[in-house]
Amino acid sequence: MPSLFLTSAPKGKRIALWTLACIAASQMALSIYLDQSRLETRDPLYGHRLKHLRQRLAESPNAPLFLIMGSSRVKYSIWPDAMKLHFHNNSTQPVVYNFGINGMGTIRELMHFRRLLADGIQPQWLLVEIWPPLWAEAGFFREARMIQSEDDLHWRDLLLLCRYFYNDRDLLHLALQKCLAPLRSYRDALLSLAAPSLLSPEKRREMQQKVRDTLPADRGGWFLLPWESITPEEKHRAWLDGDEKIKPLLQPVCIDPRSDAALRELLSECRQRNIKVALMLLPEPSWTRGWYTAEAHAVVCAYLSRLHHDYPVPIVDARAWVSDDDFSDSSHMAKKGVPAFSERLGREVVQPLIDDKPLSPAVLFAERDTGQRSEGF
Numbered sequence: 001m002p003s004l005f006l007t008s009a010p011k012g013k014r015i016a017l018w019t020l021a022c023i024a025a026s027q028m029a030l031s032i033y034l035d036q037s038r039l040e041t042r043d044p045l046y047g048h049r050l051k052h053l054r055q056r057l058a059e060s061p062n063a064p065l066f067l068i069m070g071s072s073r074v075k076y077s078i079w080p081d082a083m084k085l086h087f088h089n090n091s092t093q094p095v096v097y098n099f100g101i102n103g104m105g106t107i108r109e110l111m112h113f114r115r116l117l118a119d120g121i122q123p124q125w126l127l128v129e130i131w132p133p134l135w136a137e138a139g140f141f142r143e144a145r146m147i148q149s150e151d152d153l154h155w156r157d158l159l160l161l162c163r164y165f166y167n168d169r170d171l172l173h174l175a176l177q178k179c180l181a182p183l184r185s186y187r188d189a190l191l192s193l194a195a196p197s198l199l200s201p202e203k204r205r206e207m208q209q210k211v212r213d214t215l216p217a218d219r220g221g222w223f224l225l226p227w228e229s230i231t232p233e234e235k236h237r238a239w240l241d242g243d244e245k246i247k248p249l250l251q252p253v254c255i256d257p258r259s260d261a262a263l264r265e266l267l268s269e270c271r272q273r274n275i276k277v278a279l280m281l282l283p284e285p286s287w288t289r290g291w292y293t294a295e296a297h298a299v300v301c302a303y304l305s306r307l308h309h310d311y312p313v314p315i316v317d318a319r320a321w322v323s324d325d326d327f328s329d330s331s332h333m334a335k336k337g338v339p340a341f342s343e344r345l346g347r348e349v350v351q352p353l354i355d356d357k358p359l360s361p362a363v364l365f366a367e368r369d370t371g372q373r374s375e376g377f
Contacts, residue, residue, distance in 0.1 A: 070129025074100030080220030083346025098221035103146035105134035137256035242330025
């Protein structure tokens with residue numbers, strides 16, 4: 001039918017249609033090329049992290065991988081090189097790598113986990129952050145907002161996005177635009193790669209800074225926290241920011257079915273692939289734990305109990321491991337708190353998991369009396 005239409009159409013119209021078809025084909029080819037060969041151009045945060053992880057694995061070709069995934073709280077708080085892991089002389093030391101990415105909730109954890117598998121990354125262990133404010137898929141931490149604000153849209157993600165965000169027309173429209181019209185969506189990134197002289201000096205500096213922001217501080221994938229709250233005024237502003245963005249998501253705690261489904265999908269896939277998984281509640285300052293009401297505590301306890309019943313994986317409870325002085329805001333650890341926390345995490349969680357030993361009950365989440373406020377929350 002298309003060939004008959006083109007044959008019968010006037011010559012000028014045929015030329016216009018062929019031109020449009022060539023443009024569409026070239027855009028499609030460019031999009032596939034970016035996905036397969038230039039991920040750091042399409043998605044600098046994921047692309048550079050993947051490249052860095054591959055380089056790390058290439059240093060120890062036979063080493064198994066212990067992968068840690070989660071939000072910026074993982075990205076800035078877990079320092080693998082500070083873990084002081086011990087191994088027998090005749091054993092291969094695993095690569096422990098922090099793959100935390102800003103705003104990563106369970107849907108994006110599933111999305112990035114599948115990307116890594118498709119890109120040939122096969123972890124033997126997986127430590128996954130869970131955090132109640134991210135379960136609601138609402139407010140500041142809504143994952144659709146995070147996906148739209150980042151370059152988090154690849155061809156291979158479209159089916160997953162359609163399943164989890166089928167009602168979000170803005171997100172799906174943006175996803176199709178970035179996949180079908182990459183020349184428009186990634187103009188500055190492509191120019192910085194092919195013809196940087198065509199960019200203004202300000203835009204070149206912006207693109208260079210964007211690349212620097214995607215490069216880890218060390219071999220283990222850890223990033224330095226780019227801000228610190230030191231003075232009482234800064235700490236008060238940080239508290240107000242958390243009061244505005246985090247507290248409403250805890251009163252009450254809501255669990256969006258999509259968030260639950262994505263986590264269960266991730267756990268099921270790991271079980272099928274024989275990947276050993278542990279879930280983890282990261283440290284929170286006392287004022288953030290105080291935002292959980294008794295009702296919120298009951299919801300969290302009931303949900304994690306159901307999850308543990310269906311998927312009997314360890315759930316690490318590290319919420320109270322760090323003092324308030326070692327926090328920079330209501331959710332992120334300050335730089336000074338990272339070494340001690342990471343060393344303890346390595347000793348009490350990572351080392352036993354690698355050694356295939358049970359975790360101490362002292363580090364595991366335990367259902368408490370839901371009729372009272374808990375110090376843990």
